[in-house]
Amino acid sequence: MTRNGNHRILLSEDRIPKAWYNIAADSPVAFPPVLHPGTGKPIGPDDLAPLFPMSLIAQEVSTEPWIEIPEPVREVYRLWRPTPLYRALRLEEALDTPAHIYYKYEGVSPPGSHKPNTAVAQAFFNKAEGVKRITTETGAGQWGSALSFGCNLFGIECKVYMVKISYLQKPYRRSMMNAWGATVVPSPSPETRAGRSILAQDPDSPGSLGIAISEAVEVAATHEDTKYSLGSVLNHVLLHQTIIGLEALEQMEIAGEYPDVVVGCVGGGSNFAGLAYPFLREKFINGRNTRFLAVEPAACPTLTRGPYAYDFGDTAKLTPLVKMYTLGHMFVPAGIHAGGLRYHGMAPSISAFYHAGYIEAVAYRQLQVFEAALQFASAEGIIVAPESAHAVRAVIDEALAAKEAGEKRVILFNLSGHGHFDMGAYDAYLSGALENYEHPQEKIEESLKHLPRVE
């Protein structure tokens, strides 16, 4: 190596932040209200009470800038936090770029992604209000395993409705949830009204995230001791993820640099917001000049090709209406391998910032994405999750653009998880079996016809 500097910037445990950062306090743009689908009127905390504990609802609507992290949550965070910030010296060398590339590595958590940052917090707040059981849905299984992990540590039951096709094809994420004591049910299941109604129409239904959400929500809404948990999109979820960016701010200071561009992949938006919001605060409050780049798959191009409109969060129209970039709640993405990026909508706050021009977005196809993932694995060693590989692709392109322009550019990105449970996707890429899919415009237009009429 001809470059100097540290590979990893580590923080000791006492540097785990004591509060999460709430961007609602400092946002120069207003977040449009969430609407009740029946009345069309803004919803209040009581509308959410059947599904979430009051402390999380309070965080969801809070405008306080800092929300204290309870000590038992920090105590669990200490199992893997603070996470390391890496300087990608070998990747810089391989690209022969003047850019400095940094990444925050969230794959060191036991479930292998950033998801436990909020799973642990949600388990704690539910436990504190006497909740006995939490239901959730999972597709590829990253969120389900994070919540299983969190619930196990706080002694709370966890029931995961896992999309049936994933349940059958990806048994190892399921085994991981079982190892942490969770119950995993293939969805659609005969246990719920929603599941039974689907099975009556199609006994061989492979399931979908929309159906799994309906099952998990139904069980929570109909059981006194049970609440529901979501792994992205909502304000309180993004709030919990800001611990990533808060640590990164301090680590960049130790590195003696400040990012010119902050990059993350987006599905619902939680890992991107988690890294970006503390730096966006610096922009809002101190006028620091940083670009923010959200990266999505061309197979599910929510920000780059969807409208900014009120829509449902789920296919079955059980959720309130939120204003967001959306491909329509009836949108069915192709079976791309980055399961965590297949959501039709986008977190409302990210949508608002994108609409106001504070955030940029770019979409990539799969072959470009896996090519970048292999380049990263070769240089830095880490085999990244297909979701995170989208960010890697954008970072490499930023670094090459900096080289082209002959300018130093400090790039920071969120490496949200490892790919140990996604090797089938790498296999498909290496064997040439991966499709270079881009969602066709006519299908998006068809899906957008089902947007609800609001205003």
Added chain:
Amino acid sequence: MTRNGNHRILLSEDRIPKAWYNIAADSPVAFPPVLHPGTGKPIGPDDLAPLFPMSLIAQEVSTEPWIEIPEPVREVYRLWRPTPLYRALRLEEALDTPAHIYYKYEGVSPPGSHKPNTAVAQAFFNKAEGVKRITTETGAGQWGSALSFGCNLFGIECKVYMVKISYLQKPYRRSMMNAWGATVVPSPSPETRAGRSILAQDPDSPGSLGIAISEAVEVAATHEDTKYSLGSVLNHVLLHQTIIGLEALEQMEIAGEYPDVVVGCVGGGSNFAGLAYPFLREKFINGRNTRFLAVEPAACPTLTRGPYAYDFGDTAKLTPLVKMYTLGHMFVPAGIHAGGLRYHGMAPSISAFYHAGYIEAVAYRQLQVFEAALQFASAEGIIVAPESAHAVRAVIDEALAAKEAGEKRVILFNLSGHGHFDMGAYDAYLSGALENYEHPQEKIEESLKHLPRVE
């Protein structure tokens, strides 16, 4: 948590040791010579030259106490080293034990185990002597992926002969090797004389580690630009692993404690020796009073039920004769899930120390082992490799014995790797399909009849 203290003791990059520790320099017992199988005479460096570069052969026979770690190797180590030392506060709490439990976590390396500590070093020394290609064998794939990773970083070709049944049943370890650019061949293959001879007898042979070794060795021996690499057993391999114990010594000092007992699982012995030897040095040189406990599976009980005798390192009798604890080179272990612990022999130095009473050993059956692994996952979050789970079982028993005796006991163990590629084994345990196998005495006696006659 009612206990105080840090979960993790981290070291900064500049604390990566500058030299490996060579126990041969301080051993109070002599290591018996390695013998040429034809002549029965001790072998010299020249006998090994077709297979290994001279620098590694020099390390193999060195009696110098410290072998300098080349800067480019330390540079690669910085991608994941120093590894964290954890205090297992939650496990202590769950066991309600006065024992203090520490573990060195080697699963943070990109390939997920301690294996790259030597793979990276071996790749470097081979590259330095102009070697173009390295061959090796792999069973479950942990060693093969570590060597693929190491070779990729130093721009050297890697060819892995993978036991065919594993190649077919564990495609994800293979994908990982491919992602790092290695060629993976199912063994027996038609590429070698050894492979062809097996296929002629049995076209459907599932392969074995012994056959795969024969193939890898044959290719290295018959190609000028190709050398062979082994992932355990040999002195220079154990030497490279001492970086684990050297870091742990410093971390225990920061913790303000010293281990009463050091624990590790043993297959060929490299992860155990890597942690234990720097502490064994303290016993030899400074008389510090520590117990050393090697943990093996009851399905492959080399130390606890084998004799201390000269034997071949492989089934095909291609290797020199080494004095070691052995179940016989014809020993075929049952298909237990801890693939890394299925070796019939044991590192000669560990054998010598065990024979002289410096090391203790214990054997466990699988059900006890997986019960401990789940208890650990529940308390500490990490899902451990089945190999490492053997150490966890022994540690829990030590901690319970300390509770029984009402004494504080400081326990340190090597958590050699994560179990992300072993979830099938957890699945089998959770579904009740795992056999509680112990190798029958008459089969061991049968296998021992084939020991070579020496002396």
